[in-house]
Amino acid sequence: MKKFASYFTLIAIAALTIPTSAFAAGISVSNSGAKYVGDTTTVTITATGATFNAFSGSISASGPIKIVSTSPGDALWVTKPSGTGDFVGAVTNSVTSFKIATLKVQGTGVGTGKISVSNVKLANKGVIAGNDGGSTSFSFERKPTPPGTITVSSTTHPDQKTFYEATSATLTWDKPSGVTGFSYLMNDTADTTPEAKVTSADLTMIYDSLTIGTHYFHIRAINGDGWGPASHFTINVKEPDPKIKDELVKPSNLSVRKASAFVNDPLAGTFSGLVISGTTEPNFTANITLTPAPTLPEGKTLSILADANGNFELTIDFPIKAGFYQLTVQGQDVKTLTPVSDPLIFEISQAKGGKITMLTKDDELEPIIPPKKWFEKVDWMITSYALVGALLILIGFLVTVLILSKKKQKKTNKEMAAIERQ
Numbered sequence: 507m508k509k510f511a512s513y514f515t516l517i518a519i520a521a522l523t524i525p526t527s528a529f530a531a532g533i534s535v536s537n538s539g540a541k542y543v544g545d546t547t548t549v550t551i552t553a554t555g556a557t558f559n560a561f562s563g564s565i566s567a568s569g570p571i572k573i574v575s576t577s578p579g580d581a582l583w584v585t586k587p588s589g590t591g592d593f594v595g596a597v598t599n600s601v602t603s604f605k606i607a608t609l610k611v612q613g614t615g616v617g618t619g620k621i622s623v624s625n626v627k628l629a630n631k632g633v634i635a636g637n638d639g640g641s642t643s644f645s646f647e648r649k650p651t652p653p654g655t656i657t658v659s660s661t662t663h664p665d666q667k668t669f670y671e672a673t674s675a676t677l678t679w680d681k682p683s684g685v686t687g688f689s690y691l692m693n694d695t696a697d698t699t700p701e702a703k704v705t706s707a708d709l710t711m712i713y714d715s716l717t718i719g720t721h722y723f724h725i726r727a728i729n730g731d732g733w734g735p736a737s738h739f740t741i742n743v744k745e746p747d748p749k750i751k752d753e754l755v756k757p758s759n760l761s762v763r764k765a766s767a768f769v770n771d772p773l774a775g776t777f778s779g780l781v782i783s784g785t786t787e788p789n790f791t792a793n794i795t796l797t798p799a800p801t802l803p804e805g806k807t808l809s810i811l812a813d814a815n816g817n818f819e820l821t822i823d824f825p826i827k828a829g830f831y832q833l834t835v836q837g838q839d840v841k842t843l844t845p846v847s848d849p850l851i852f853e854i855s856q857a858k859g860g861k862i863t864m865l866t867k868d869d870e871l872e873p874i875i876p877p878k879k880w881f882e883k884v885d886w887m888i889t890s891y892a893l894v895g896a897l898l899i900l901i902g903f904l905v906t907v908l909i910l911s912k913k914k915q916k917k918t919n920k921e922m923a924a925i926e927r928q
Contacts, residue, residue: 532553532554532555532626532628532636532637532638532639532640533551533552533553533554533561533563533623533626533628533638533639533640534551534552534554534640535549535550535551535621535622535623535640535641535642536549536550536551536552536642537549537550537642538642538643538644539644539645540644540645540646540647541613541644541645541646541647542613542646542647542648542649543570543613543614543615543616543646543647543648543649544612544613544649545612545613545649546574546610546611546612547610547611547612547644548608548609548610548611549608549609549610549611549621549642550605550607550608550609551565551587551605551606551607551608551609551623552603552604552605552606553603553604553606553628553636554602554603554604555602555628555636555638556628556630556635556636557600557601557602557630557635558600558601558602558604558628558629558630558635558636559596559597559598559599559600559601559629559630559631560595560596560597560627560628560629560630561593561594561595561596561604561606561626561627561628561629562585562592562593562594562595562625562626562627563592563593563606563623563624563625563626563627563639564591564592564593564623564624564625565587565589565590565591565592565593565607565609565621565622565623566590566621566622566623566624567590567611567620567621567622568619568620568622569617569618569619569620570613570614570615570616570617570618570619570646571611571612571613571614571619571620571621571644571646572611572612572614573589573590573610573611573621574610574611574612575609575610576588576589576607576608576609576610577607577608577609578593578595578606578607579595579604579605579606579607581596581597581604581606582595582596582597582598583595584596587606587607589609592625593606593607600630600631606623609621611644613644613646614646615646616646616647616648617645617646618643618644618645619643619644619646620641620642620643620644621641621642622639622640622641623639623640623641624639625639626638626639626640650731650732651729651731652728652729652731652733652734653682653684653685653726653727653728653729653733654682654734654735655726655734655735655736655737656679656680656682656688656725656726656727656734656737657679657680657737658677658679658723658725658737658739659677659678659679659739660675660676660677660678660739660741661676661678662674662675662676663675663741663742663743666739666740666741666742667740667742668742669742669743669744670742670743670744671743671744671745671746671747672743673714673715673716673717673743674712674713674714674715674716675692675712675713675716675721675723675741676710676711676712677710677711677712677713677723677739678709678710679725679737680709681709681727682727682729684729684730685727685728685729686704686707686728686729686730687704687705687706687707687727687728688704688705688706688707688708688725688726688727688728689701689702689703689705689725689726689727689728689733690705690706690711690723690724690725690726691705691723691724692713692721692722692723692724692741693721693722693724694719694720694721694722695722696722696738696740697736697738698722698724698736698738699724699726699735700724700725700736702728702733704728711723713741716741716743717743718743718744718745719742719743720740720741720742720743721740721741721742721743722738722739722740722741723738723739723740724736724737724738725737725739746841747841748838748840748841748842748843749841749842749843750843750844750845751842751843751844752845754787754837754842754843754844754845755786755787755844755845756836756837756844756847756848757784757785757786757792757835757836757837757844757846757847758784758785758847758848759783759784759785760782760783760784760833760835760847760848760850761782761783761784761850762780762781762782762833762850762852762862762864763780763781763783763862764779764780764781764860764862765780765781765821765823766779767779767823768780768860769825770856770859770860771825772856774825775827775828775856776825776826776827776828777825777826777828777854777856777860778822778823778824778825778826779821779822779823780821780822780826780854780862781819781820781821781822782794782819782820782821782822782833783817783819783820784817784818784835784847785812785815785816785817785818786812786818786835786837786844787812787816787837787839787844788812788813788814788815788816789811789812789813789814789816789839790811790812790816790837790838790839791809791810791811791812791837791838791839792809792810792811792812792818792820792835792836793808793809793835793836793837793838794809794810794820794833794834794835795808795833795834795835795836796808796826796831796832796833797831797832797834798831800822800826800827801826802824803824806824808820808822812837828854828855828856828860829853829854830851830852830853830865831851831852831853831854832849832850832851833849833850833852834846834847834848834849834850835847850864851864851865851866852864852865853865
């Protein structure tokens with residue numbers, strides 16, 4: 507079969523060596539237009555316009571263009587098209603159109619590039635059917651490079667996940683090379699794209715009187731090639747924290763005493779029924795702090811509203827640990843705080859049903875440790891080692907007794923045997 511195909515090919519292309527006169531039929535080259543430097547596109551080379559079964563020609567490229575790859579058509583090739591250069595081939599049946607090859611081409615610079623097919627010959631069963639060539643041109647331009655995303659920062663709200671009290675936000679951003687201006691705005695929507703209109707060429711913007719909540723700054727830049735994508739920066743504003751007014755009087759007259767329902771639990775090492783009282787600004791909330799901090803049951807707080815004279819009294823009616831404590835109090839009215847009180851140091855011991863003792867800063871603040879229960883005094887690790895040792899000694903003793911018993915039995919047996927022999 508291969509010999510037949512080769513024989514057929516030789517006959518089919520024999521006419522391609524015959525001198526020709528002009529024929530309208532030939533090879534065309536498709537695709538053209540404006541492209542960007544570095545981009546690739548395809549070019550199709552097709553024989554058409556006559557009936558033929560053999561073809562030849564030469565592919566060439568000129569200008570800032572190169573042939574990246576070539577995909578030949580399904581033919582019997584004597585010289586297969588592979589980039590620039592000659593090609594010669596045939597098909598087994600006569601056709602009126604045949605795709606010689608598909609080329610992938612790329613612009614290598616700014617200018618006009620051209621792909622041409624010349625020295626064309628089409629033949630049908632030994633008779634020349636066409637010799638018209640073709641070409642296509644591309645205009646290669648520099649690819650536009652608009653700006654990228656803009657890097658935004660803030661001196662007033664540096665962390666986009668953190669809430670700040672400041673209601674005035676200062677924002678700054680970078681200016682990439684070639685940028686001529688920016689479009690920006692602040693709103694409450696996370697993904698807004700500013701309109702394609704220059705707001706300013708400045709690199710700083712200050713927004714005053716921001717409301718409590720989350721705000722979003724959006725910005726994009728423009729250069730000679732157009733607008734870049736939008737960048738977004740989050741500004742979080744929170745309610746101001748309470749502030750201390752130094753002109754207010756710090757809480758005083760602090761005292762600690764037992765409530766009528768005082769409960770002392772030496773086994774648990776806890777007590778309940780402790781009354782804390784004192785004086786702060788009238789109608790202020792007394793925020794009480796105990797160090798070390800006790801564990802508060804759900805729904806319980808260490809805060810109590812003072813009366814119109816500033817007096818307050820709070821009862822701890824849940825169990826807390828016995829020991830040493832430091833007590834401080836701070837008054838609060840919404841966002842206004844008094845200075846913190848002087849510390850009151852006291853000890854609650856569980857001796858004699860629970861005893862409250864006021865101390866000074868010179869006293870060592872160490873908790874009183876309640877007496878251990880008998881099973882808490884036992885060192886179980888040492889005890890387990892002792893038990894294992896005693897067990898091993900007992901086993902050794904029993905083994906020794908067993909061995910001695912067997913030896914004695916053997917001796918007795920020998921003596922009995924000796925008596926019988928006599």
